[in-house]
Every structure is written in structure tokens, then in C-alpha cells.
Amino acid sequence: MEPIIQIDNLFIEENTVFTELIEVIKKNFAENKLMVPKRHHHDFPNPKMNSDSTLLLMPAWNPSETAGVKIITVSPQNSQFDIPSIQGTYIYLDATKGTIKAIIEAKSLTAKRTAAASALASSYLSRKDASSLLMIGTGALSINLIKAHASVRHLKEVFVWGRSYSKAQAICKQLQNEDFNITPIKTIEEKISDVDIISSATLSKTPLILGKYLRKGQHIDLVGAYKKDMREADDETIFKSNIYVDTYDGIHENGDITIPLKTGILKRENIKADLFELTSLQKQGRTKTEELTVFKSVGHALEDLAAANYFYEKYVNRDLVKSS
The missing domain is CATH 3.30.1780.10 (ornithine cyclodeaminase, domain 1)
Incomplete structure (x- = not known):
């Protein structure tokens, strides 16, 4: 053998x-x-x-x-x-x-394939001219998500927020030689309305992305909050966005989708597409510049x-x- x-x-x-x-x-x-x-x-x-x-x-x-x-x-x-x-x-x-x-x-x-799946979704869902990213979270996924998103969109500015500002600074130092400017920030609110793409990879039980700060044309990449009692985005974000998922099988495992489905903020039939449908061109991704899109990833074997x-x-x- x-x-x-x-x-x-x-x-x-x-x-x-x-x-x-x-x-x-x-x-x-x-x-x-x-x-x-x-x-x-x-x-x-x-x-x-x-x-x-x-x-x-x-x-x-x-x-x-x-x-x-x-x-x-x-x-x-x-x-x-x-x-x-x-x-x-x-x-x-x-x-x-x-x-x-x-x-x-x-x-x-896991970190590489998760980041690659998010970037794959972004290639269908973010604006082609997207040039700025806010990374929420400073865990093992953050650097991979930044690099993956930068491989499908020409990023010029990246901002990093984490509960530990020193960890955000450390990530920025690791990526200081990339082809984009990268800056640690102390509050999400100071940049969330300005960037084209928001990627979040946390284990938060309370929403960090608040719909009141979002603007038309942004793309939100929700990677963390893998359990039913965890949330990275609030109801307003879900309500005002076009929702996409990696697979339909995983929508009941996470709070970002499960809670809005239970409360009626989101209806199952209003989830636009999954990655099977997007990659096979059965369904379209972004069709209008002013769309607000959300991609929820739970991971798939x-x-x-x-x-x-x-x-x-x-x-x-x-x-x-x-x-x-």
C-alpha cells in the first residue's frame, strides 16, 4: 500500500x-x-x-x-x-x-476554501468597479478573505476592524506590502458607509453590520455566525438586500438567515440564488449598480x-x- x-x-x-x-x-x-x-x-x-x-x-x-x-x-x-x-x-x-x-x-x-468561495460569490455579486473593502474580524480567516477578495476585484483601500485594535494593526502590518493600502480602524461606523465590499468573519451573537449605515451598491459577505443564535447582520440589512447563499442546505444552520426566516423579515422564495445556480448560469447575480447584495456562507463539503x-x-x- x-x-x-x-x-x-x-x-x-x-x-x-x-x-x-x-x-x-x-x-x-x-x-x-x-x-x-x-x-x-x-x-x-x-x-x-x-x-x-x-x-x-x-x-x-x-x-x-x-x-x-x-x-x-x-x-x-x-x-x-x-x-x-x-x-x-x-x-x-x-x-x-x-x-x-x-x-x-x-x-x-478551511480558511482557503472559505475565502475562495466568498471571492467567487463576489465575482457575481459585487460591482465590477469595487475598489474598497472593510474587513470585520481579525481571526484566521481575515487575511485570507482580504487576499481572496483582492484577487477578483481591484482593491485600492482596505480597512480592518476587530474587537482588539492591536490585532487589526497586526493584520495590516502583515499585508502592508500588498497592492492596496490597508488601515486599522477603531469603529465599524467610521468606514462602513464608504466601502464597496464588507466582509465579516466573527462569532458575534449580536449584529455588527447595521442596515441604517449601508448604501446602495454595496456587497456584504457574511462568513461567520455559523450557529442559529449568532448574527453578523441585522434585520434591516437582510430586508433591504438581495440575498444569496452558498447552498440552500445550510440556510437553517445560521442566525443571519434562520432568524429573519422565522420572523418573516425574509421569505425562503426571496433568496435569489446559491453558488450552484450562479456558477452554472441558471440564475444571475448583480444586475443593477444600485443593488445591495448579501452573500451568506456556511461552508459546503x-x-x-x-x-x-x-x-x-x-x-x-x-x-x-x-x-x-
């Missing part, structure tokens, strides 16, 4: 080209050939942290070719240990033999397997690339 390859976070960090990864994920959504059962979502007590943790199991298959399952835990209080809230492993399989081909560290894989295929191929071909 062939040895099991170990693909670590360092390899993923050093070998991600967002334009490539976005295209890989786009192709997989458009072709819709992967078999993806509903993911397992289990909240379990974490009394030491006085907060529940979450276990997610996300399998997917490309019959007789590749398969995989991601095992993820989300522990919101991990910041006190100075580690990401998301931890996990991706088991990459040969779908014909059932053998394990690779063990892939899931933190970076298709994205994980597509990303695993991408990084596996990069890994096994790395010697060929070095010698060419």
Missing part, C-alpha cells in the same frame, strides 16, 4: 494561488458532479470554557475517483489560548479502493473536496514544478 501523504498548513499557506483555487471551486459548483450528504453538526458542552464547542463532519464523494471527510471542531474561546477557534483534519481518500491517500491539516484548507484535490495535486507535482 502506498504511504499516506501528510499535507501540513505550511504547504497550504505557501502554495495557494487564490485565482486558481477560485476557478477549481467554481468548476466543481458548475458541474455539480460530487455527491455531498448533509453534514453532521453537533454542539457539545465545554464547561471549562463556559461555552459550547461544535463538531462538524463533512463528507463528499466523486464516485470511483476521490472522496474525503473533514472533521472539524469549533471552540469560540480559543483566542485565550492564542490558537484559532477552528481545528481539524481532512481525510482524503481513493474512492475506488477506499484507501487513505492523504491527511490534510484542515485549518488552512464540495468546497473541501475541491480544495483537497487542488492541494493534493500541488503536493504530488511539487518536484516536477521545482525541476521545470
Whole structure:
């Protein structure tokens, strides 16, 4: 039996080209050939942290070719240990033999594929001339989201807000050599009305994006708030926006969509499209400059397997690339 390859976070960090990864994920959504059962979502007590943790199991298959399952835990209080809230492993399989081909560290894989999916959505939903971004949140996703969005829109100005101003400053320092100006800010309100794209990746239970500050033509990318009692955007934001999602299967797992559906602020039939429909051109994204668009991402196992295929191929071909 062939040895099991170990693909670590360092390899993923050093070998991600967002334009490539976005295209890989786009192709997989458009072709819709992967078999993806509903993911397992289990909240379990974490009394030491006085907060529940979450276990997610996300399998997917490309019959007789590749398969995989991601095992993820989300522990919101991990910041006190100075580690990401998301931890996990991706088991990459040969779908014909059932053998394990690779063990892939899931933190970076998840961050890269999530950012790529948001940027993919932005390519349909944000204005083509969008040039400014507000990043809300300073976790592991923030740098990836900024870079991914910058790969599909020519960003000139980026602003970063987090509950810790020093963390916002640190992110700006890490990205100071990019092709855009990047600035930490102390309040969301000082820039939220000015930017073209707002990307939010937090575990907030109270809305951070308030509709009263939004203007026509903006695009809002909601990536965090993965549980039913979490929200990043308020009712006014949802009510006044055209809503898009990564998949319809995930709309009942998060508060940003579930709560407005329950209260009648949003109707299921008024969700405009998901990524399957956008990438296959069954439905359109933005059609008017003045539209206010919202994309809600909860993650999908298709994205994980597509990303695993991408990084596996990069890994096994790395010697060929070095010698060419």
C-alpha cells in the first residue's frame, strides 16, 4: 500500500494561488458532479470554557475517483489560548479502493476554501468597479478573505476592524506590502458607509453590520455566525438586500438567515440564488449598480473536496514544478 501523504498548513499557506483555487471551486459548483450528504453538526458542552464547542463532519464523494471527510471542531474561546477557534483534519481518500491517500491539516484548507468561495460569490455579486473593502474580524480567516477578495476585484483601500485594535494593526502590518493600502480602524461606523465590499468573519451573537449605515451598491459577505443564535447582520440589512447563499442546505444552520426566516423579515422564495445556480448560469447575480447584495456562507463539503484535490495535486507535482 502506498504511504499516506501528510499535507501540513505550511504547504497550504505557501502554495495557494487564490485565482486558481477560485476557478477549481467554481468548476466543481458548475458541474455539480460530487455527491455531498448533509453534514453532521453537533454542539457539545465545554464547561471549562463556559461555552459550547461544535463538531462538524463533512463528507463528499466523486464516485470511483476521490472522496474525503473533514472533521472539524469549533471552540469560540480559543483566542485565550492564542490558537484559532477552528481545528481539524481532512481525510482524503481513493474512492475506488477506499484507501487513505492523504491527511490534510484542515485549518488552512478551511480558511482557503472559505475565502475562495466568498471571492467567487463576489465575482457575481459585487460591482465590477469595487475598489474598497472593510474587513470585520481579525481571526484566521481575515487575511485570507482580504487576499481572496483582492484577487477578483481591484482593491485600492482596505480597512480592518476587530474587537482588539492591536490585532487589526497586526493584520495590516502583515499585508502592508500588498497592492492596496490597508488601515486599522477603531469603529465599524467610521468606514462602513464608504466601502464597496464588507466582509465579516466573527462569532458575534449580536449584529455588527447595521442596515441604517449601508448604501446602495454595496456587497456584504457574511462568513461567520455559523450557529442559529449568532448574527453578523441585522434585520434591516437582510430586508433591504438581495440575498444569496452558498447552498440552500445550510440556510437553517445560521442566525443571519434562520432568524429573519422565522420572523418573516425574509421569505425562503426571496433568496435569489446559491453558488450552484450562479456558477452554472441558471440564475444571475448583480444586475443593477444600485443593488445591495448579501452573500451568506456556511461552508459546503464540495468546497473541501475541491480544495483537497487542488492541494493534493500541488503536493504530488511539487518536484516536477521545482525541476521545470
